[in-house]
Amino acid sequence: MKRSSPRLRPDRALEISELAEEISRGKGFPIDPRAILRANGIRVTFNDYGEAFDGLLEHRSGRFHVFCNTARVGKDTPRTRFTLAHELGHYFIDEHRRALEAGRVRPHGSICDFESPVEVELEADCFAASLLLPTSAVAPAVRGKARGLGGVVSLVAKFNTSITATAMRYLDVDPHPCVVIRWGLDGYAWKRLSESAYRAGLRKTVQDTAALPRGCATAKVMAGSAKLESNGTTKAAWFPFVGDDWDSNALFMEEAISLGKYGALTMLYPLDR
Secondary structure (H helix, E strand, O other), X not given: OOOOOOOOOHHHHHHHHHHHHXXXXXXXXXXXXXXXXXXXXXXXXXXXXXXXOOEEEEEEOOEEEEEEEHHHHOOOOHHHHHHHHHHHHHHHOHHHHHHHHOOOOOOOEEOOOOOOOXXXXXXXXXXXXXXXXXXXXXXXXXXOOOOXXXXXXHHHHHHOOOHHHHHHHHHHHOOOOOEEEEEEOOEEEEEEEOHHHHHOOOOOOOXXXXXXXXXXXXXXHHOOOOOEEEEEEEHHHHOOOOOOOOOOOOEEXXXXXXXXXXXXXXXXXXXXX
Protein backbone atom coordinates (compact mmCIF):
# COMPACT_ATOMS: atom_id res chain seq x y z
CA MET A 1 0.00 0.00 0.00
CA LYS A 2 1.32 3.44 -0.88
CA ARG A 3 1.83 5.89 1.93
CA SER A 4 3.48 9.23 2.44
CA SER A 5 7.14 9.68 3.22
CA PRO A 6 7.82 8.94 6.90
CA ARG A 7 8.84 12.28 8.36
CA LEU A 8 8.59 13.93 11.74
CA ARG A 9 8.41 17.66 12.31
CA PRO A 10 12.01 18.91 12.08
CA ASP A 11 11.96 20.37 15.59
CA ARG A 12 10.66 17.11 17.07
CA ALA A 13 13.18 15.02 15.12
CA LEU A 14 16.00 17.27 16.34
CA GLU A 15 14.79 17.02 19.96
CA ILE A 16 14.72 13.22 19.80
CA SER A 17 18.05 12.99 17.97
CA GLU A 18 19.74 15.16 20.59
CA LEU A 19 18.31 12.97 23.37
CA ALA A 20 19.61 9.81 21.68
CA GLU A 21 23.03 11.31 20.97
CA GLU A 22 23.40 12.35 24.62
CA ILE A 23 22.72 8.78 25.71
CA SER A 24 25.20 7.41 23.14
CA ARG A 25 28.01 9.72 24.28
CA GLY A 26 31.10 7.95 25.62
CA LYS A 27 29.80 4.44 24.93
CA GLY A 28 32.07 3.63 21.95
CA PHE A 29 31.10 2.05 18.64
CA PRO A 30 29.25 0.07 17.67
CA ILE A 31 26.73 1.09 20.33
CA ASP A 32 25.46 -1.86 22.39
CA PRO A 33 21.69 -1.48 23.02
CA ARG A 34 21.68 -4.55 25.28
CA ALA A 35 24.19 -2.90 27.62
CA ILE A 36 22.02 0.22 27.82
CA LEU A 37 18.95 -1.92 28.56
CA ARG A 38 20.84 -3.75 31.34
CA ALA A 39 22.11 -0.48 32.80
CA ASN A 40 18.50 0.68 33.12
CA GLY A 41 17.27 -2.54 34.67
CA ILE A 42 15.32 -3.62 31.59
CA ARG A 43 15.29 -7.35 30.85
CA VAL A 44 14.99 -8.73 27.31
CA THR A 45 13.25 -11.91 26.16
CA PHE A 46 14.09 -13.31 22.71
CA ASN A 47 11.47 -15.63 21.25
CA ASP A 48 9.63 -16.53 18.05
CA TYR A 49 6.39 -14.52 17.91
CA GLY A 50 5.66 -15.16 14.23
CA GLU A 51 4.84 -12.00 12.32
CA ALA A 52 3.20 -10.25 15.29
CA PHE A 53 5.84 -7.56 15.87
CA ASP A 54 9.56 -6.78 15.83
CA GLY A 55 9.80 -5.65 19.43
CA LEU A 56 7.55 -4.77 22.36
CA LEU A 57 8.13 -2.74 25.54
CA GLU A 58 5.95 -3.76 28.49
CA HIS A 59 5.55 -2.09 31.89
CA ARG A 60 4.35 -4.36 34.66
CA SER A 61 4.67 -4.20 38.45
CA GLY A 62 6.91 -1.16 38.24
CA ARG A 63 9.41 -2.77 35.84
CA PHE A 64 10.02 -2.56 32.09
CA HIS A 65 10.60 -5.59 29.92
CA VAL A 66 11.42 -5.87 26.20
CA PHE A 67 10.27 -8.75 24.00
CA CYS A 68 12.28 -9.21 20.80
CA ASN A 69 10.86 -11.31 17.96
CA THR A 70 13.55 -13.57 16.52
CA ALA A 71 11.21 -14.68 13.72
CA ARG A 72 11.37 -11.18 12.20
CA VAL A 73 14.64 -9.67 13.39
CA GLY A 74 16.86 -12.56 14.45
CA LYS A 75 18.87 -12.55 17.67
CA ASP A 76 22.18 -10.96 16.67
CA THR A 77 21.70 -8.94 13.50
CA PRO A 78 21.72 -5.23 12.63
CA ARG A 79 17.93 -5.34 12.65
CA THR A 80 18.00 -6.88 16.16
CA ARG A 81 20.13 -3.98 17.33
CA PHE A 82 17.81 -1.45 15.71
CA THR A 83 14.76 -3.10 17.28
CA LEU A 84 16.30 -2.97 20.77
CA ALA A 85 17.33 0.65 20.19
CA HIS A 86 13.76 1.40 19.03
CA GLU A 87 12.35 0.00 22.28
CA LEU A 88 14.90 2.10 24.18
CA GLY A 89 13.33 5.04 22.34
CA HIS A 90 9.95 4.20 23.83
CA TYR A 91 11.66 4.08 27.25
CA PHE A 92 13.75 7.26 27.03
CA ILE A 93 11.19 9.48 25.25
CA ASP A 94 9.34 10.83 28.27
CA GLU A 95 5.87 10.93 26.70
CA HIS A 96 6.12 7.28 25.62
CA ARG A 97 7.44 5.97 28.94
CA ARG A 98 5.00 7.94 31.09
CA ALA A 99 2.01 6.78 29.03
CA LEU A 100 3.03 3.16 29.63
CA GLU A 101 3.74 3.73 33.33
CA ALA A 102 0.34 5.41 33.84
CA GLY A 103 -1.51 2.74 31.86
CA ARG A 104 -2.82 5.34 29.38
CA VAL A 105 -1.65 3.13 26.53
CA ARG A 106 -1.40 -0.64 26.36
CA PRO A 107 1.86 -2.36 25.40
CA HIS A 108 1.93 -2.53 21.62
CA GLY A 109 4.06 -4.47 19.20
CA SER A 110 6.40 -2.28 17.18
CA ILE A 111 7.28 -2.70 13.51
CA CYS A 112 10.67 -1.02 13.28
CA ASP A 113 13.23 0.24 10.76
CA PHE A 114 10.93 2.90 9.27
CA GLU A 115 8.24 0.42 8.24
CA SER A 116 5.44 2.00 10.29
CA PRO A 117 3.81 5.38 9.46
CA VAL A 118 2.54 5.77 13.06
CA GLU A 119 4.01 8.89 14.70
CA VAL A 120 5.15 7.30 17.97
CA GLU A 121 6.83 4.54 15.98
CA LEU A 122 8.60 7.07 13.77
CA GLU A 123 9.78 8.86 16.91
CA ALA A 124 11.21 5.62 18.28
CA ASP A 125 12.81 4.90 14.88
CA CYS A 126 14.35 8.38 14.90
CA PHE A 127 15.73 7.73 18.38
CA ALA A 128 17.13 4.34 17.36
CA ALA A 129 18.87 5.66 14.26
CA SER A 130 20.38 8.58 16.18
CA LEU A 131 21.48 6.34 19.06
CA LEU A 132 23.24 3.86 16.80
CA LEU A 133 24.43 6.45 14.25
CA PRO A 134 24.95 9.78 16.06
CA THR A 135 25.67 12.74 13.81
CA SER A 136 28.90 13.49 15.68
CA ALA A 137 30.26 10.15 14.47
CA VAL A 138 28.44 9.78 11.13
CA ALA A 139 29.30 13.18 9.65
CA PRO A 140 33.10 12.70 9.76
CA ALA A 141 32.70 9.06 8.67
CA VAL A 142 30.84 10.16 5.52
CA ARG A 143 33.55 12.58 4.46
CA GLY A 144 35.89 11.05 1.92
CA LYS A 145 33.76 7.93 1.48
CA ALA A 146 32.12 6.75 -1.72
CA ARG A 147 28.92 8.54 -2.70
CA GLY A 148 25.51 6.92 -2.53
CA LEU A 149 25.10 3.31 -1.51
CA GLY A 150 28.86 2.81 -1.43
CA GLY A 151 29.03 5.35 1.37
CA VAL A 152 26.01 3.80 3.11
CA VAL A 153 27.51 0.29 2.99
CA SER A 154 30.79 1.58 4.46
CA LEU A 155 28.80 3.06 7.38
CA VAL A 156 26.91 -0.23 7.84
CA ALA A 157 30.26 -2.00 8.29
CA LYS A 158 31.50 0.61 10.78
CA PHE A 159 28.37 0.94 12.93
CA ASN A 160 26.81 -2.56 12.48
CA THR A 161 23.45 -1.06 11.54
CA SER A 162 20.67 -1.87 9.10
CA ILE A 163 20.79 -0.59 5.52
CA THR A 164 17.58 1.42 5.92
CA ALA A 165 18.55 3.15 9.18
CA THR A 166 22.01 3.92 7.82
CA ALA A 167 20.59 5.37 4.60
CA MET A 168 18.30 7.63 6.65
CA ARG A 169 21.23 8.97 8.67
CA TYR A 170 23.27 9.40 5.48
CA LEU A 171 20.50 11.63 4.15
CA ASP A 172 20.41 13.60 7.40
CA VAL A 173 24.10 14.43 7.01
CA ASP A 174 23.23 15.62 3.47
CA PRO A 175 26.58 15.12 1.69
CA HIS A 176 24.90 15.71 -1.69
CA PRO A 177 21.37 15.86 -3.22
CA CYS A 178 19.98 12.37 -2.79
CA VAL A 179 16.61 10.59 -2.87
CA VAL A 180 15.95 7.24 -1.19
CA ILE A 181 12.91 5.17 -2.19
CA ARG A 182 11.82 2.22 -0.08
CA TRP A 183 10.03 -0.64 -1.83
CA GLY A 184 8.12 -3.40 -0.08
CA LEU A 185 7.61 -6.79 -1.65
CA ASP A 186 4.26 -5.52 -2.95
CA GLY A 187 5.61 -2.24 -4.36
CA TYR A 188 6.26 1.34 -3.32
CA ALA A 189 6.32 2.10 0.41
CA TRP A 190 7.82 5.57 0.89
CA LYS A 191 10.59 7.96 -0.08
CA ARG A 192 12.90 10.32 1.77
CA LEU A 193 14.95 13.26 0.49
CA SER A 194 18.10 14.91 1.73
CA GLU A 195 17.61 18.60 2.48
CA SER A 196 19.56 19.64 -0.62
CA ALA A 197 17.47 17.30 -2.80
CA TYR A 198 14.29 18.84 -1.38
CA ARG A 199 15.57 22.34 -2.13
CA ALA A 200 16.41 21.19 -5.67
CA GLY A 201 12.78 20.16 -6.18
CA LEU A 202 13.44 16.41 -6.46
CA ARG A 203 10.16 15.58 -4.73
CA LYS A 204 7.93 13.61 -7.10
CA THR A 205 9.34 10.29 -8.30
CA VAL A 206 8.16 7.10 -9.98
CA GLN A 207 6.04 5.28 -7.39
CA ASP A 208 4.71 2.34 -9.41
CA THR A 209 6.84 -0.71 -10.15
CA ALA A 210 5.10 -0.96 -13.54
CA ALA A 211 6.50 2.47 -14.41
CA LEU A 212 10.11 1.67 -13.51
CA PRO A 213 12.58 2.36 -16.33
CA ARG A 214 13.04 -0.80 -18.39
CA GLY A 215 16.00 -2.90 -17.24
CA CYS A 216 16.86 -0.49 -14.44
CA ALA A 217 18.83 -1.44 -11.34
CA THR A 218 15.74 -1.33 -9.12
CA ALA A 219 13.78 -3.68 -11.39
CA LYS A 220 16.64 -6.20 -11.35
CA VAL A 221 16.90 -6.13 -7.56
CA MET A 222 13.11 -6.33 -7.12
CA ALA A 223 13.03 -9.33 -9.49
CA GLY A 224 15.69 -11.07 -7.40
CA SER A 225 18.27 -11.22 -10.19
CA ALA A 226 20.73 -9.02 -8.25
CA LYS A 227 21.41 -8.08 -4.61
CA LEU A 228 23.16 -4.81 -5.39
CA GLU A 229 22.95 -3.07 -8.74
CA SER A 230 23.68 0.36 -10.20
CA ASN A 231 23.36 2.09 -13.54
CA GLY A 232 23.35 5.52 -15.09
CA THR A 233 19.95 7.02 -15.79
CA THR A 234 18.35 10.40 -16.42
CA LYS A 235 16.32 12.79 -14.36
CA ALA A 236 13.37 12.32 -16.74
CA ALA A 237 13.36 8.54 -16.21
CA TRP A 238 12.63 8.92 -12.48
CA PHE A 239 11.06 12.36 -12.04
CA PRO A 240 7.79 12.66 -14.01
CA PHE A 241 7.85 16.47 -14.07
CA VAL A 242 10.92 16.45 -16.38
CA GLY A 243 10.74 15.85 -20.14
CA ASP A 244 13.31 13.83 -22.08
CA ASP A 245 14.20 16.81 -24.25
CA TRP A 246 14.35 19.39 -21.47
CA ASP A 247 17.59 21.20 -20.71
CA SER A 248 17.12 20.18 -17.06
CA ASN A 249 17.16 16.46 -17.95
CA ALA A 250 20.46 15.79 -16.18
CA LEU A 251 22.33 12.52 -15.80
CA PHE A 252 21.62 10.62 -12.59
CA MET A 253 22.97 7.56 -10.83
CA GLU A 254 20.48 4.90 -9.77
CA GLU A 255 21.58 2.37 -7.16
CA ALA A 256 19.46 -0.37 -5.63
CA ILE A 257 20.05 -2.88 -2.86
CA SER A 258 17.98 -5.85 -1.71
CA LEU A 259 16.55 -5.86 1.82
CA GLY A 260 15.60 -9.53 1.55
CA LYS A 261 12.10 -10.24 2.82
CA TYR A 262 11.66 -6.52 3.57
CA GLY A 263 11.93 -5.38 -0.07
CA ALA A 264 14.53 -3.07 -1.58
CA LEU A 265 16.01 0.40 -1.36
CA THR A 266 16.74 2.72 -4.30
CA MET A 267 19.10 5.67 -4.14
CA LEU A 268 19.06 8.41 -6.80
CA TYR A 269 21.49 11.29 -7.10
CA PRO A 270 22.76 13.58 -9.87
CA LEU A 271 26.07 12.77 -11.51
CA ASP A 272 28.69 15.48 -11.42
CA ARG A 273 29.37 16.88 -14.85
